[in-house]
Amino acid sequence: QETYIPLVSKGFQHQFWQAVKAGADQASEEFGVAITFEGPDNETMVDRQIDMLAAALAKNPTAIGFAALDSQAAIPLLRQAQEKGIPVIAFDSGVDSDIPVTTASTDNIAAASLAADKMAEKIGGSGKVAVVAHDQTSRTGVDRRDGFLNRIKDKYPDIEVVTVQYGAGDHLKSTELTKAILTANPDLKGIFGTNEGSAIGVVNGVSEMGKSDLVIIGYDSGKAQKDAIRSGLMAGAITQNPVGIGYETVKAALEASQGKEVPAHIDTGFYYYDSSNIDDPKIAAVLYD
Amino acid sequence: MTNLVLMKGIEKRFPGVHALKNVSFELNSGEVHALMGENGAGKSTLMKVLSGIYPKDGGELFVNGQEVELDGPRASQDLGIGIIHQELSLMNDLTVAQNIFIGREPRLRFGRLDEAALNARAVEIFRSMNLGLDPKTIVGELTIAKQQMVEIAKALSYESRVLIMDEPTAALNDAEIAELFTIIRRLKADGVGIIYISHKMDELKQIADRVTVMRDGAYIGTVEAADTPVSKIISMMVGREVTNDPVVIPDLSGAETMLEVTGLSRGREIQDVSFSVKKGEILGFAGLMGAGRTEVARAIFGADPRDSGEIRVHGKSCSISKPADAVKAGIGYLSEDRKHFGLATGMDVRTNVALASLDRFSSRFGVLRETDMRKTAQDYIGKLEIRTPSDRQEVRLLSGGNQQKVVIAKWLYRDCDILIFDEPTRGIDVGAKSEIYKLLKNLASEGRAIIVISSELPEVMRLSHRIAVMCEGRLTGILPGGEETTQEDIMHLATLRAPSMQPEGYPQ
Amino acid sequence: MTVVNSSSTPSLFARLIDTGAHQKLLAFASLIMLLIGFSIASPNFMQTSNMIAILQATSVNGVLAVAATLVIITGGIDLSVGTLMTFCAVIAGVVLTNLGMPLPIGVLAAIGAGAFCGLCSGTFVAKMKIPPFIATLGMMLILKGLSLVISDTRPIYFNDTPGFDQISRGSLIGDIFPALPIPNGVLILFIVALAAAYILGRTVLGRYTFALGSNEEAVRLSGVNTDFWKMSVYSLAGAICGIAGILIASRLNSAQPALGLGYELEAIAAVVIGGTSLSGGRGTVLGTLIGALIMAVLTNGLRVLSVAQEWQTVVTGAIIILAVYADMVRKKKA
Amino acid sequence: MTVVNSSSTPSLFARLIDTGAHQKLLAFASLIMLLIGFSIASPNFMQTSNMIAILQATSVNGVLAVAATLVIITGGIDLSVGTLMTFCAVIAGVVLTNLGMPLPIGVLAAIGAGAFCGLCSGTFVAKMKIPPFIATLGMMLILKGLSLVISDTRPIYFNDTPGFDQISRGSLIGDIFPALPIPNGVLILFIVALAAAYILGRTVLGRYTFALGSNEEAVRLSGVNTDFWKMSVYSLAGAICGIAGILIASRLNSAQPALGLGYELEAIAAVVIGGTSLSGGRGTVLGTLIGALIMAVLTNGLRVLSVAQEWQTVVTGAIIILAVYADMVRKKKA
């Protein structure tokens, strides 16, 4: 029987998830396994993800990769997988359970803290900043927002985060809300966009308002974000290693199904990049278009 | 004895229309009081005030000698006032019985319905009306005539002390009207007061005790029905004399055959119908309710599909599969159901008049010439005496008869060679009726072929050069028009259920 | 009992569901065709566990679609079903987890909250004459926001309420017939559907639901308090959304405050695929159930076939159109 | 010219926009009240730059709402406007970036693709008699999937097409009157709205659009080829969505294939707030513009006031209901 590993992710259309998929595809070719990659339209659709997981289990796969939108919700199905002897690999974020054999993920809180440090550095340690986040309730949205906010609160008492607004990662919505933030806060010094759509929206909004002295810190990559960093519109961005996440997930899944030992946690890492190191081979390898 | 109903100095205004001006009306128990007037005179409006649908702007209203204020239909129902509306107001998706007892369903405990009792009570009412109708039929599937019967049954089911009938017979044939009159007489004997609105003058003598006439929203007078000549009532209504010329049958032996239908069939509704109409001829179609005349007209017009049959216009075979094809071939069809099939009621008079001929009002790029449209509409408003504040008035705000005139104007302007009029005078007042008759005759003498479908035998006889009679989907015969054909001849063919057919003459 | 007899007096079940006896349930054929098609295409599809997964996927959407059916038959539309479901789930979370009340109170609170919100929508529509589309769009947004406010934008977990997750996930049927582990959520869907069909077909409320959609003015002219009945229908629909809230909360063992957007279109699609007319006056609960099943089978089947996700969407759209088209053709023939 | 005279021949502009002369544009008052309210609440609100930001935020949604208006007046509904916009943007991306064609061809391709997809929806509705809700829901899903397929689930950038971003972001007006830097996107919205109002009020197509919504059967029985006209309306609406696709692509300087879901409800909301009836037969483009502006002012104002996101949603929902309610009350009085 063919080796088949479905990956049930948190999303599908966003560039980040497409990059994860690219990594998984790469591994599937390298190891000669069949994979599928699926995710709901947005990160609120917890029950839709559960249905996807159920359909994946119906196919009697060799192993499953799973990026839980909500860990608790999936536990009965994960238990079912365990009973059938199908190893589960968590990716992107962990599952509060001992069922997954390993987790391949980025520490979003630490990554967002780094973004806060960079922001503080660029604006000189004081002033007003804002956050354009992609989601108010999802794990990644909450972690990146709170990672940023908590670091500012703990370490930079002179920096005030005037507002956090949510644009669902929609480029246009994020653009409009950036403009509203700028209208309300003419003296704003910097904005942090928590994913690709948010970051691009911030760049668009700032340039449409004709501002040039604003510090923008982004997240993830993509062509537009890379261009913005090269042209100086964006000061810099955090990138995870989505291709690595995809690759490692498939690899670990395969090894687990073969009974091999896998590490309990695979940290795929994150990096801060700006115009100075964007072409650095180590950075360029984790960026995607 | 106190009046059952007494209305004094009633006023009602709509935007741009002073619909009721100081109108008075009284009704005694056990009497049938006819309310007459031209289209738009304000009859329906007065009755809507009485039944609590419109609040009155002024005047006093007494029921059983008590002054009352009606704050809704329920209040009027509670006072024992029932109404049959001019425009059908039924729930098409519900069954006949469910419609009749809406709001008063027999119930079991916990809000459960007693459907068996509901149907049984409907059957009881139908029996008293001598009507064979399955209470479980969905109302939307009935013909208008049957729907009208359902409305009547519903009004009867209230067992009201006052029963308002706003043109109950507009869609009925003679047999059904006779049945209705029997019911009315019975109610009368029970002491019910009935307000009866109709444009059919011959009904007055048969049923009415007194007649009140309105004109232009004002009260004109009340007379005894028995000793007032109809012509007097008509002149009270119209303010002038109305004449009706007898039918003159032209010699059409040399005229070209304009429309020829052979072997038209569809299921059980239309069975092998063949006939032809000549240039300049008016062919009348008579028959009982459900005889299939409307079906034939719709099939010719392409509104419904047909199983077989050939349609030749000017001798050439036409493949008509949709109404647009028929209009292109020069056939126009004025439907019997203006509200559903004739008018875009939410749009203004101007657009409705032009609806079948918008292409004539537009430039090459599809831009409309609004001024021309206005002129045309105003022209027809004048010609047909359509009562409307302006050509921009929404059609749904016109009185029923005036709506009908708008549909007629639409087809007159379209100027088709062959015109099929299905119940063209339904709900139209005497004055306008004779205008329409004149119009149809003129159209024929201008060289058009006219088909008139009518459930009123006098109308068919007054207009037709030849009379086609249908029964149960078959054409049972074609009679000559004029003096030599009697109502009895037509009724004989209309009830000829045996499958024998002899065109042009009497069956054996 | 002879054959003739059984056809002239249909079983209680058949009568309950077929509220408009004349409406043929043609969507059924599309469902069967889909099932056969997927079974042939994939051996994994027709497993008991997958059939149960499909039923379970139907349960929440099915209950929402039943609620939407009621409102649609009155000639209205309800865009708030999805976020109302979430709101009720959050209310249950607050009552059970934050306030620590016993399970039945939480369930009642959710259903009550649903009925109350439905009553609000109904009031907007009936009393304030706001078009249903706008009234329920407004409610959708209000409830979406309130769910976040009440839950403090965090999921509320039901770990302290033992048995809560069994409401949807447990299987009473499976306890009796171990071969048929149909989850309680599915059972609840069927009970809700039966109750709704009963109400529609057998009670005064149901009668007025159809009558309102058919010709509201005529009903009003018959002296019926149309406002009252309309508000009742919206409240009932709201209460049913409350049940859906309990179902989804139980299935996820948590109240997810951001969930629910987009569910309204899916529910309405199920209603329309099931043959209910958006202009009101006609419709059946059984049709809606079949519509919801068609959607669930389609989604699941394409996944089991491992169709690429972007093509799944395309095929779903095409099949929805085709299924309704097939209905139209069959209806014409019938 | 006497008063009577001037009322019977209103100015060309007034006549162009007010296709149903009797329909008063009452939503306007709500808009003014919102503007005044926000100005008082925040000194930053009434800046030129913010007003322009609001106009620009209206542009895409406004164009979509104009498209939706046409279809809604026929008595239909178009759920595909959002994903069709995206699809057209992707088509423009493929033609301009992947194939390297010149700018005008890309624009025409997008509009042509929109018209074609509209024609498909129109055919489903008119010829196949599929309810518009289902036909356009199916199209919405099909186009959503196709956008991902064609773009290979990646954004397509327009960096190689100089001037493309100026279509929406540049300001011809600003070049002439530097004090009034109104972006071209807003200009395009107004041109589209004027053209649509002209078509609705002055042409055969427009007259049939209203007539179809008023009583389709009566129009058909008047010998009008209703199918043809209905398909034309859907095509026109599709072409307008194509323009919206160009606008959004130009604004983001990229075609984002995953965007567009949810835009349909916002567009339809703008239409209904603007006084167009969802049951067809009546409506104005000016009303729709005002509806779209109300939505944009509301969103912007709440953000400028830094209202917490969850409360923004609640307030938006409440104000939408209130705005329409205020209309109802004023209409009754009038």
Ligand SMILES: Nc1ncnc2c1ncn2[C@@H]1O[C@H](COP(=O)(O)OP(=O)(O)OP(=O)(O)O)[C@@H](O)[C@H]1O
């Ligand atoms: N809701 C309304 N708004 C505006 N005008 C109205 C309204 N209802 C009736 N009218 C007008 O009031 C006048 C009286 O109408 P009504 O329906 O009472 O006439 P009618 O005597 O019943 O005529 P018909 O014999 O044609 O039915 C007409 O000019 C009509 O256009």
Ligand SMILES: Nc1ncnc2c1ncn2[C@@H]1O[C@H](COP(=O)(O)OP(=O)(O)OP(=O)(O)O)[C@@H](O)[C@H]1O
């Ligand atoms: N919409 C419909 N649904 C079902 N049956 C119909 C429908 N319309 C007409 N029929 C049936 O078709 C037959 C022919 O009706 P049609 O309306 O053609 O008769 P008609 O001679 O024009 O009579 P009327 O005076 O009622 O107009 C009747 O048996 C009628 O009940």
Ligand SMILES: [Mg+2]
């Ligand atoms: Mg009248």
Ligand SMILES: [Mg+2]
């Ligand atoms: Mg007839």
